[in-house]
Amino acid sequence: MDADQFEALPRETQLQLLVALGNAALSCWGLEGADLQLMKHRENTVMKVTCDTGDRYAMRIHRLGYRDDAELYSELQWLESLRGAGIATTEALRSLDGSLFTRVSTDSLPEGRQVDLLSWVPGSAIGSIEEGVALDEITLGEVYSSAGELAARIHNHGEAWRRPPGFSRLSWDETGFFGESGSACGYYGDLAALTAGQLALLHQARAITARSLSEFGKTPDRYGLVHGDLLPENLFYDGSQLRLIDWDDTGFGWHIYDFATALFAHLGRESFDPALAAMVEGYRRQRPLPDEHLEMLPVLIMARALSYVGWAHTRRETAGELTPLIIAVASELAQQFLDSAQQ
DSSP: OOOHHHHSSSHHHHHHHHHHHHHHHHGGOTTOOEEEEEEEEEESEEEEOOOOOOEEEEEEEETTTTTTHHHHHHHHHHHHHHHTTTBBBBBBBBOTTTTTSSSEESSSTTTTTTEEEEEESSSSSSTTTEEEEEEHHHHHHHHHHHOOOOOOHHHHHHHHHOOTOOOOOOEHHHHHOOOOOSSSSSOGGOTTTOOOHHHHHHHHHHHHHHHHHHOOOTTTTTTEEEEOOGGGGGGGOOOOOOOOOOOOEEEEEETTTTHHHGGGGGGGGGGGHHHHHHHHHHHTTTOOOHHHHHHHHHHHHHHHHHHHHHHHHHTTHHHHHHHHHHHHOOOOOOOOHHHHOOO
């Protein structure tokens, strides 16, 4: 069964097949009989694993064909290196044979899936992209100051780290954001729900975005390894410490892109400016952030919006009712972006 055939199945059927595969995968870590509870079924399927001892883990069953083995192995190597540098990240537990991840198949899913087991992260997500972030002023400042500091430490480590042979991750550059081929999320222009006027508007915004990114350049002071998806769902806070989860989109990109992903949920909200100020303050405690780099934030937000439109096309079964909202937000941002460029 290929990826398209699987995605065409009813959601309930998909989950039944994946739970069966998850149960089969438990033996790879010697955890037979542990309880599985669905946490998320989006790009990947994440299940909470609870053992009789009370120990908890997060199992990721990866979307078929989404990341190849080299990319997944590189992600987990990168996380190991970050932990070695004292940066708190999720930890991949090696299977009984010492592997960072394994490939598991069942009679119903003979093509198999990549599966890894991650340490359980305390705390809870600070919000969601759909519902925003409902934190009081003090906590908002604490969380985004910590997010900025973590982002800077990640960028510092990425600049100094000697990547191992075969290291392979996606790139959040012009092609990765909105290339007609090779884009990480899909090409925005393929989304059938766009009107001719909306498509023309996005094309204009893309042209200015691409030119701005090209002129900004990719020198190491501004471009390198980034988390790539600092959404509220991926910022886990336990009241004292912030931890980052979901490194599936980690790769090469402009450092300010981590600001764009962190602040996207705050667009149009009163929390945007305080969150930005706190994140800048935290970042500058660990790494220089010239105003020239900050001025690229609207450009990277526009690039992110275009990638979301591409995602709505390639992930139609997941985007669902979000698609009209994604189109509306991207179109509004594009118009504001063009109006600003003409001033």
